[in-house]
Amino acid sequence: MQIGVLSLQGDFSAHSSAIARIGGHTIEVRKASQLSDLDGLVLPGGESSAMLKLLDESFLSALRESLNRGLPTLATCAGVILLASAVHNPAQSSLGILDVDIMRNGYGRQVDSFVDSSLLLTEEGRAALQNAQLMNGRAPDIEAVFIRAPIITRVGADVDVLATHDSKPVLVQQGSILGATFHPELAETISPVYLLFSRLVQADDGLVEVDGSLLFR
Amino acid sequence: MSQEHLPRLKVGLAEMLKGGVIMDVVNAEQASIAEESGAVAVMALERVPADIRKCGGVARMASIDVIENIMKAVSIPVMAKVRIGHFAEAQVLEQLGVDFIDESEVLTPADEHFHVNKFDFKVPFVCGARNLGEALRRISEGAAMIRTKGEAGSGNIVEAVRHMRSLTSELKMLTVRSDEELVTAAKELGASLELVKLVARDGKLPVPNFAAGGVATPADAALMMQLGAESVFVGSGIFKSEDPAARARAIVRAVTHYRDPEIVLEVSRGLAEAMPGLEISQIAPEDRLQERGW
Numbered sequence: 001m002q003i004g005v006l007s008l009q010g011d012f013s014a015h016s017s018a019i020a021r022i023g024g025h026t027i028e029v030r031k032a033s034q035l036s037d038l039d040g041l042v043l044p045g046g047e048s049s050a051m052l053k054l055l056d057e058s059f060l061s062a063l064r065e066s067l068n069r070g071l072p073t074l075a076t077c078a079g080v081i082l083l084a085s086a087v088h089n090p091a092q093s094s095l096g097i098l099d100v101d102i103m104r105n106g107y108g109r110q111v112d113s114f115v116d117s118s119l120l121l122t123e124e125g126r127a128a129l130q131n132a133q134l135m136n137g138r139a140p141d142i143e144a145v146f147i148r149a150p151i152i153t154r155v156g157a158d159v160d161v162l163a164t165h166d167s168k169p170v171l172v173q174q175g176s177i178l179g180a181t182f183h184p185e186l187a188e189t190i191s192p193v194y195l196l197f198s199r200l201v202q203a204d205d206g207l208v209e210v211d212g213s214l215l216f217r
Numbered sequence: 218m219s220q221e222h223l224p225r226l227k228v229g230l231a232e233m234l235k236g237g238v239i240m241d242v243v244n245a246e247q248a249s250i251a252e253e254s255g256a257v258a259v260m261a262l263e264r265v266p267a268d269i270r271k272c273g274g275v276a277r278m279a280s281i282d283v284i285e286n287i288m289k290a291v292s293i294p295v296m297a298k299v300r301i302g303h304f305a306e307a308q309v310l311e312q313l314g315v316d317f318i319d320e321s322e323v324l325t326p327a328d329e330h331f332h333v334n335k336f337d338f339k340v341p342f343v344c345g346a347r348n349l350g351e352a353l354r355r356i357s358e359g360a361a362m363i364r365t366k367g368e369a370g371s372g373n374i375v376e377a378v379r380h381m382r383s384l385t386s387e388l389k390m391l392t393v394r395s396d397e398e399l400v401t402a403a404k405e406l407g408a409s410l411e412l413v414k415l416v417a418r419d420g421k422l423p424v425p426n427f428a429a430g431g432v433a434t435p436a437d438a439a440l441m442m443q444l445g446a447e448s449v450f451v452g453s454g455i456f457k458s459e460d461p462a463a464r465a466r467a468i469v470r471a472v473t474h475y476r477d478p479e480i481v482l483e484v485s486r487g488l489a490e491a492m493p494g495l496e497i498s499q500i501a502p503e504d505r506l507q508e509r510g511w
Contacts, residue, residue, distance in 0.1 A: 008236065009236040010233055011233050011235060012236065013235065014232055046233050049252060053466070054255060077233075078233075110226075110314075111316075114222070147226060148230070148294065
């Protein structure tokens, strides 16, 4: 089981440590050729405009191809901006794979960054956690760290909203793509978002439960 | 919002800047060139360090109009410098909404005894350090990011290398010390035992560790990254060179691909003249910016 973490720029190392904590093996992806033979992909937080400058045409088309092929993907913050259909504030190019419109720095500047200790789950969100066998009687709290976070302003018909903050979608799923406008990689304990992701990565395998935490294998 | 999450939000932004280049800019036009070249953040200041060195006099926080115009011009985080110990300059920058404050030895210190208590602020701070003790003291005051001091405005990488090497070798040494040795180490480092123990256990600082001071070429940036820096600040190196935009793009790619000499070679091709460099021994000890702070 090999998870690639796009490591052009951003908090890729925080993702790698979180995934290592649940038994996943990660590699840093800096070139298009490193996208082959992955079982999952993480697009981390960081500066989306800087990442775009480092993604040349061949890298973009390799990414597009992998995601269209259904490579399970977890995109956080800048990662969601890269995948969106349209980006505002200011407008910038994007892959158009995740059918959402998104506004960069939607909550303001760094002084407006915040933590929501328990996101509001939608019915779809509860169902997703249920399916992933993550509901132990009650739904787990999803702690969300928002840093200069974007706001999703439109959600396409094929996109499920799993959780919201202030009635705006912050955790969405479209097929094998999970998108979070916050940073599960900065949560104090392993975020349920990773467990949803691990479920996508090994959809056919079921999960191994060790000491109450679900592991990649 | 409650204060308990603040340290995480501050260090969190520093995490987002990893693997990137933070560029010194003195106006909105330079800021746009920096953003267009792939900078992860810009540092707003009145004059780049090379000019501060030349002009002499007292170097202060940049004028509000300059910073504000830069904030309007770009969508990436904007940092600005305050004088060591000048917490009122920091209060003004926080009020203005800058994203990161550099309590910097490049400006003329305002307080000869105390740095700013950075826990008082919602905005994260970065501070310079020449060694582990200095880094830990700044972290104890609330810094969310450490950078090497290097020798700003010199275009000479030797001091940044010295500072990064000191820090990493001191870190390594701590990891093999016994508990009673750590008590003495804490005394020698001038840092709290609690923090020293944490660092000894993890073998790394609890906040991101970036390089600054003397980076002028893509290879300089790749060198600092391979020595353990997690990102690179470039001060005079870009806008004092002959071809700022091309050099900025080249350094950005060199930082991402720092372990790939093929790419560092490719981006180094065809660049015009780098900024002129200064031999450190030619800078009088009292003019060395790294000596400021403690």
